[in-house]
Amino acid sequence: MIVVRDIKLSRDFSLSEFACRDERRSVYVDAELVERLQVLRDYFKRPVVITSGYRSKEYNRRVGGADGSQHLEGRAADIKVIGVGMEEIARAAVKAGFRGIGIYGSFVHVDVRKNLVNGAGRPYDIWRVR
Numbered sequence: 001m002i003v004v005r006d007i008k009l010s011r012d013f014s015l016s017e018f019a020c021r022d023e024r025r026s027v028y029v030d031a032e033l034v035e036r037l038q039v040l041r042d043y044f045k046r047p048v049v050i051t052s053g054y055r056s057k058e059y060n061r062r063v064g065g066a067d068g069s070q071h072l073e074g075r076a077a078d079i080k081v082i083g084v085g086m087e088e089i090a091r092a093a094v095k096a097g098f099r100g101i102g103i104y105g106s107f108v109h110v111d112v113r114k115n116l117v118n119g120a121g122r123p124y125d126i127w128r129v130r
């Protein structure tokens, strides 16, 4: 049996919350991602539930993630906040400084991407999947 102690990354987030949802539970997480998630946590004053954080290449492929997914770099999290709608989470994510925001049916993807893809001069990319 291998026991690894969990590590607190900020007041409300721990390393284990970002671990890959596969058997290996490997993890990589960008400090800026944690910082901005904490801003969201403080804004809503409710737990921000991470449904997917870091993903290994194999796991990302298995769940049908995009090839260049920010999850592979530890720069993305899929989140929900109990009792808060997806559009409201997305609006708060823009204010919190996330640069990639994807609105899905039951979660919001947020990331701290280095390169924007919108050519509109917006400081963030945003998309909706219905």
Ligand SMILES: [Zn+2]
Residues within 6 Å of the ligand: 052, 071, 076, 077, 078, 109, 110
């Ligand atoms: Zn995602």
